[in-house]
Amino acid sequence: xxxxxxxxxxxxxxxxxxxxxxxxxxxxxxxxxxxxxxxxxxxxxxxxxxxxxxxxxxxxxxxxxxxxxxxxxxxxxxxxxxxxxxxxxxxxxxxxxxxxxxxxxxxxxxxxxxxxxxxxxxxxxxxxxxxxxxxxxxxxxxxxxxxxxxxxxxx
Amino acid sequence: xxxxxxxxxxxxxxxxxxxxxxxxxxxxxxxxxxxxxxxxxxxxxxxxxxxxxxxxxxxxxxxxxxxxxxxxxxxxxxxxxxxxxxxxxxxxxxxxxxxxxxxxxxxxxxxxxxxxxxxxxxxxxxxxxxxxxxxxxxxxxxxxxxxxxxxxxxx
Amino acid sequence: xxxxxxxxxxxxxxxxxxxxxxxxxxxxxxxxxxxxxxxxxxxxxxxxxxxxxxxxxxxxxxxxxxxxxxxxxxxxxxxxxxxxxxxxxxxxxxxxxxxxxxxxxxxxxxxxxxxxxxxxxxxxxxxxxxxxxxxxxxxxxxxxxxxxxxxxxxx
Numbered sequence: 175x176x177x178x179x180x181x182x183x184x185x186x187x188x189x190x191x192x193x194x195x196x197x198x199x200x201x202x203x204x205x206x207x208x209x210x211x212x213x214x215x216x217x218x219x220x221x222x223x224x225x226x227x228x229x230x231x232x233x234x235x236x237x238x239x240x241x242x243x244x245x246x247x248x249x250x251x252x253x254x255x256x257x258x259x260x261x262x263x264x265x266x267x268x269x270x271x272x273x274x275x276x277x278x279x280x281x282x283x284x285x286x287x288x289x290x291x292x293x294x295x296x297x298x299x300x301x302x303x304x305x306x307x308x309x310x311x312x313x314x315x316x317x318x319x320x321x322x323x324x325x326x327x328x329x
Numbered sequence: 330x331x332x333x334x335x336x337x338x339x340x341x342x343x344x345x346x347x348x349x350x351x352x353x354x355x356x357x358x359x360x361x362x363x364x365x366x367x368x369x370x371x372x373x374x375x376x377x378x379x380x381x382x383x384x385x386x387x388x389x390x391x392x393x394x395x396x397x398x399x400x401x402x403x404x405x406x407x408x409x410x411x412x413x414x415x416x417x418x419x420x421x422x423x424x425x426x427x428x429x430x431x432x433x434x435x436x437x438x439x440x441x442x443x444x445x446x447x448x449x450x451x452x453x454x455x456x457x458x459x460x461x462x463x464x465x466x467x468x469x470x471x472x473x474x475x476x477x478x479x480x481x482x483x484x
Numbered sequence: 485x486x487x488x489x490x491x492x493x494x495x496x497x498x499x500x501x502x503x504x505x506x507x508x509x510x511x512x513x514x515x516x517x518x519x520x521x522x523x524x525x526x527x528x529x530x531x532x533x534x535x536x537x538x539x540x541x542x543x544x545x546x547x548x549x550x551x552x553x554x555x556x557x558x559x560x561x562x563x564x565x566x567x568x569x570x571x572x573x574x575x576x577x578x579x580x581x582x583x584x585x586x587x588x589x590x591x592x593x594x595x596x597x598x599x600x601x602x603x604x605x606x607x608x609x610x611x612x613x614x615x616x617x618x619x620x621x622x623x624x625x626x627x628x629x630x631x632x633x634x635x636x637x638x639x
Contacts, residue, residue, distance in 0.1 A: 175508060175510060176506075177505060177506070177507055177508075177517065177520050178506045179504075179506075179523070179630075180506070181503065182501055182503040182524070182527065183501070183502045184499060185501075185502075186498060186500075187342065187497065187500045187633065188342060188343070189339060189340070189342060190339070190340050190342045190378050191337055191338070191339045191340075192338045192339075192340075192445060192447065193334055193337040193338070194334075194335040195332060195334050196331075196332070196333045196335070197332055198330060198331040199330065200330060210332050210334060214334060214337070218337060218339070222500055223633075224536055224631060224633070226379055226443055226445070228443065228444060228445050230452065230453065230454030230457065231454050231456075231457070232393070232394050232401075232454070232457055237591055238542070238595050238596070239590070240587060245576035246542075246584070246587055248575050248576075249575050249587070250587065250588060250591055252572075252574075252575075253568060253588040256572070257412060258408060262408075264407075265400040266398055266400040266401045266403075268398070274401070274404050277395060277401055277405065278404070281392055281408075282437055282592055283591060284439055285393050285442070285457075286393075286442045286443045286444070287594065287595070287596045288538065288598075290502060290538050292502060297538070297629055299540030299542070301541075302542055302595075317454070319445040319452055321445055323478065323500075323633065325500075342497065343498070344494060344496065344497060345494070345532055345633075345634055345635075346492055346493070347493045347494075347495075347532065347600060347602060348489055348491065348492040349489075350487060350489050350490070351487065351488045351489075351490070352485065352487055353485060353486040353487075362487065365487050369492070372492065373492060373494070381534055381600070383598065383599060383600050383607070385607065385609030385612065386609050386611075386612070387550045387556075387609070387612055413563060417562075417563075417566070419559045419562075420555040420559050421555040421556045421558075421559050423553070432549060432556055432559070433559070433560060435549070436560055436563075437593070439593075439594055439597065440548050441548070441597045441598045443598075474607055478533075478534070478633065
C-alpha cells in the first residue's frame with residue numbers, strides 16, 4: 175500500500191449556517207439532493223469547511239452513492255430488501271409489513287453524514303451523489319437538516 | 330419528487346465543548362442516551378451548532394432509531410443477529426462466539442454520528458432517540474465522546 | 485444501565501485544515517490509515533476539535549475497527565461478501581461481477597466519519613484503527629479528504 179498526503183490548506187471558520195430541506199418522496203427508492211445541497215452552499219456564499227446532513231426520520235436514511243447508471247440504485251434497493259425482508263416474522267407489525275424492514279435499512283445506512291467543502295464546492299468524487307433513501311412503500315415527506323460549518327464570503 | 334429549502338439561519342461558532350459519557354450496558358441490546366446528550370447541551374449553555382458523538386469501541390455502536398415501541402429495538406437486535414450469525418464459521422474465535430458477530434454489527438452501524446442543535450435543542454425527529462448498541466452478550470462499560478461545535482450563551 | 489458524564493473541557497475553535505490522503509490499495513481488503521491521520525494532526529499542530537474523514541468513491545468505504553488480530557479484518561471481508569454476494573443476479577453488471585457488490589458494501593459502511601481530537605491526539609479506543617475498505621477485486625487509487633476542525637498551536 176502506498177500513501178501520500180497532499181499539501182494542507184488552512185482556513186478560518188466562524189460560521190454555522192442551517193436550513194431544512196423538505197423532500198417529498200414517491201415511495202421506496204433513492205431521491206437525489208446533490209443539487210439542492212450545492213444551491214444551499216451558493217446561497218450562503220460558503221468558502222471552506224464541511225456540509226453536515228441529518229435526516230429526521232427512522233425509516234428513511236442518507237446515502238452517498240453512484241449517480242451515473244440508475245441500475246445501481248435499483249440494485250441497492252434490492253440488496254436492502256434481501257438484508258431486511260418483509261416476511262422475517264418481525265414482532266413490530268402494527269404499522270404494516272414495510273415498516274420494520276424500513277427501520278432496519280435506516281439503521282444500516284445511517285441518518286447523518288458529511289461532505290467536505292473547498293472554495294464553495296463539495297469535494298464529491300466524480301460518481302458520487304447525495305441521496306435520501308426512502309424505505310417505506312408509500313410516499314412520505316422527509317426533512318433533511320443541512321448545516322455548513324466554515325467561513326463564508328461577505329454578502 | 331418535490332424539494333423545498335427553508336429559510337437559512339446563520340450563527341457564529343467559536344467553541345468546542347467535550348465530555349465523555351460512560352454507559353454501563355447489561356449485555357446485548359439498545360441503551361438510550363438521548364437525555365444525557367440533552368443534559369450535556371444544557372450544562373454548556375449550547376446555542377447553535379452540532380453535537381458529534383463517537384463510541385471508543387469495536388464491538389458496540391451508535392444508532393439513532395425509534396424511541397416509541399420497544400418491539401422495534403427487539404427486532405433490530407434480531408435483524409443484526411441474522412446479518413452476523415454466531416455460527417458462520419468465523420476465523421477470529423478466541424474471544425468467544427459473540428465477539429466476531431459484534432465486530433460485524435459495529436462495522437455496519439458505525440461508531441460516529443452527529444445531530445444538529447438549534448437554540449440549545451437537538452433537532453431530532455419526533456420518533457428519534459440516540460442509542461448505544463451493545464453487541465456483546467455480557468455487560469460492558471462503554472465510553473461515548475460527546476462534542477458540541479458551535480456557540481454558547483455566556484455563563 | 486448506569487450513566488456517568490465526565491468533566492467538560494471547553495476550547496476555542498477557529499480553524500479548518502484540509503488535505504487529501506491518497507491510498508493505493510492492492511485489491512479487496514482493509515488498509516489502515518491511522519498513522520497518516522495522526523501525522524496530519526501533528527503537522528498542523530492540532531489541539532482540540534475533531535478530525536472528519538471522507539472517501540471520494542462509491543465502491544470503497546471508511547471503517548473504524550479492530551487493529552489487533554488481523555483475523556478480524558479477514559472475517560469482516562467474509563461478512564461483507566455474504567451480505568452482498570457476487571452471484572445475486574444484479575442488474576448493474578457492466579463493470580464486472582465485483583462492482584455491484586462493492587457499491588452495496590460501500591453503502592452499508594458509509595463514506596464519512598469523524599474522530600474527536602484532544603490535545604492533538606485522536607481519542608480512539610485501545611483497539612480502534614481507521615481503515616479504507618477496498619471492495620473492488622483489483623488495486624485502486626483512493627482519495628480520502630482529511631479535515632481538522634478546532635484550534636491549533638501557533639506555528
